[in-house]
Amino acid sequence: MSVPALDSALRRGLARDDIRAEVVARNAVHGRQRAITAIELADAASGSPGESIGRVALDEAGAPRPVLQREFWDADGFIARVDFWFPDEGVVLEFDGKAKYVDPALRAAGTTVADVVVSEKRREDRLRRHPEVQAVGRFGWPEAHDAEVLRALLRGLGVPTSRRSFARLR
Template sequence: MTPAPPLLRPSPATIPPEPLVGTLIHRSSIVSAGRDDRALRRAAERGELVRVAPGTYVAATAWSRASPEQRHAVVVRATVARSSADLVVSHRSALAVHGFPLLAPMPSRTHVIHRARRTTQTTSLVVRHGAPLADEEVGSVDGLRVVRPLRAATDTARLDDLRSSVVVLDHGLRQGAFDDAALRAAVEGAPRVGRRRALLALDLADGSSESPGESLSRVVMVEIGVPLPQLQKEFWDRRGFIGRVDFWWPGLGVVGEFDGATKYLELARRSGRDLDQVKIDEKKREDRIRALPEVSGFARWDWSTANDPRQLALTLSDAGVMPLAGRRS
């Protein structure tokens, strides 16, 4: 239920998709104003500016605060602005612009659809996909032409690995960017390449998953062969509502919680409590859940464990969740 460290996953879905647009500094604007552009290079050498594309810079302070997705979205905008071709930002690049979470690493190039092309062309900066694109599949974010989330998610699910795809689909379903019926129709109508992969991701997708870490954990659970849990289970005791947990295995009596690195900071921010009080309250919450007669095990894990099938398997087995072939009776 919490965001992951910046190097593993970006900021929460509530962030603006393009926070750095207003801070882009273009060499062409400096030159047209009659100023010496060598000051830009010197500022970059001093670490005051970051070069995000040829002739385009951003303040280092703003760059340091940005998530990986936000950084890629800025690179996308700076790169596309240099082209006069009929380009529409696509695939994972489009998702970054729309504010979707992406698993690392970020794309090393900007992905676009160039409707005038029939084949895909890759350069050092851009991947130009030659693909059909209907007008209704094209939208705009702050003036940037970008494929809509449904098309971007469909293309990404066909080409990316299962972990990345489920993170994207879960987020889109949760945020209402598309629904299951529209997503299934889009996948089934997509080109054959990668369609089976996308359908598998769709079968696993669940809008109830509240964070990329939870989505990743579910995919790794499939990889290690443990039974899939119920999501967002609410617990109550005689004193009232206790809370909602990320994962619940009712047949085993096991609770699972994904703890991202900034979980307690985010809880403190939302509730107005200080960090120490949040940690105390969370411990009391867990104690109340553990005391329930239907709960026999409790597991917590973080990003490093979720990314490591062996470690997640050990964490879950210690709590009583075993692979289906060797599950405890």
């Protein structure tokens, strides 16, 4: 079972318990525990397939389960809705693919790549000034496909890691 597909199913109103019951009712045993783990990781709040895959990678790296799509505000108003929030550590983590920088369809009309980069930098600066935020980090597809590199990034940000879930099922 694919976590991005499960995220989408939950967003469309399918109940986690119904999905789990369907898997358990199947005669096949091969892959059942992995499917149950995927169902537990699924979250309707996921903002994109990249974030879904990122969440699996975070689990493989042994990160604590993050809060998804946490909004931050300051005296000037809305700062950001972040991909992953680790409240115990005060760490914001963003899944950062190249598309938002290079795909013109994802930018406002007349906005350049430089505009997007500057906007992201200012957003990140405001997040870092928020009293709850101790660190802001970014990861993308390369880190999502290398648990050791992602684990090092997390530890550098102050997020503890241990081995669990999908990593144990291999």
